[in-house]
Amino acid sequence: MDLGLAGKLAIVTGATANIGRAIALELAREGATTVLVGRDHEAGERLADHCVQQGAPQAPFVAADLTDVAAPERILAAAEALGPVDVLINTVGGNVAQGFFADSDPATWMADIDLNFGTVLRMTHAVLPGMIARKSGAVVNVGSTAALVGDYQLSVYSAAKGAVHSFTAVLAKELGQHGIRVNAIAPYATIAQDPAAFSTGSRFHPDSGLFSHGAASVAEEDRAIRQRRTYVGRPFANPDEMAGMVAFLAGDRASFITGQIYPIDGGALL
Template sequence: MDFKLHNKVAVVTAATANIGRAVALALAAEGVVLIAVGRDQAAGEKLVQSALQLGATAVEFVATDLTQPTAAAAILKTASQYGPIEVLVNGVGGNAEQGFFVESSPEKWADDIDLNFGTVLRLSHAVLPQMIAQQSGSIINIGSTAGLTGDYMLAVYSAMKGAVHSFTKVLAKEVGQHGVRVNAIAPYATIGKTADDFSLGSRFHPDNAFFTQHAKKLTDYDKVMRQKRPALLKPFAEPTEISALAVYLASCQASFVTGQVWSVDGGALL
């Protein structure tokens, strides 16, 4: 199938790990001009080489923290060397904190809100004027099944992923008249299999104890509640199973698809 993405400028955030990395490489294989964004310079350099080997027309890595107000301008400046942005994948997300909401702090709420939702708002706002001017573009937001059902001990994260889903629908209504499409993907737990899938900042990196740090204080009830609904097909999704859908949504083959939240959950939410 010809996705007609060759030479199109695609910006992918969180491109150095897990889902974001898989999406960046899948788009590279379609011949895009890839503007990959992440914080891990070493992982970014590896990504550039892999993307070029897969067939990207050109690749630029922008090392920046999207929670900083100057990040969007830096990304647009780099992309402008190649032409208008046709594809934006808002892949940044994660957990600033894990625990009971009653024990949380406003500072951690703010971190989760900005990481998972503020980054989506800022970069979407930055690219939309040119997409509207050119009367074309595809924005793909990476949400989560947590935004559909709520993950135990991740109250604010779940709420922000729900916000990403709602924002996707409203934005699609606003910009559809300009030929711009906006969709979201809501993955189930997705974990890569190789060391390259985990940048230093990834919560899944072997040196990051994010998901085990509270294990000793959990009651039996908590352990049961923290278990996700089991997927029917296998325990976890693989990043490439998310990236395949992202390529479709970015392409002309999805020209009549907008405002949708696509669950990739292995049947877990049935």
């Protein structure tokens, strides 16, 4: 299906791993010039080559950490050297720790909030003046099913993703008069099968130890509370299943859709 993305210029943050990587490749297959943003330079250069092979006219990689407040303007400058930005995909996110809120600390709260919400605010704020001036654009944010139900032992992460969802709805109201659409997806647990999909900055990279450390301290009661099932014959989503919806929302075929948050959860929230 032609989604109307050919010839457009898109920025994809968090592009070097998992969902972000799949989105970048999906946009490339649709013929979009794709500006790739991530922290892992080696993974970024590999992805850039792959995107061009898949059909992107150009796919420059910008090494940047979105928690750096100066990063968005540098990313925007690199993108606008190729043309006006038509699409922004805010994919950066993750949890910096997991555990009970009572045992947490303010530094961890702020890190979770900034990684999941602050990065979205800063990058979106950077691209909006150009989109408003051209009366055209699409923003797609990556939220989480955690924002809809609250993931156990991920209190601040869940709240920050909830902020992403609310921000999506309000921004759609504000920007509709300027011809700009804003939507979001809410992914369930999504894990790539390809080891190349995990850059060094990814929380899923074996060296991060985030999930193995948490698993070692999970009590049986905690496991029971976390228990959830899908209805599609497997427990996890594939990143490509997120990328297809994002590409659709970013393209012209979704021109009458704005302010929506789409759970992609395999029925887990039923």
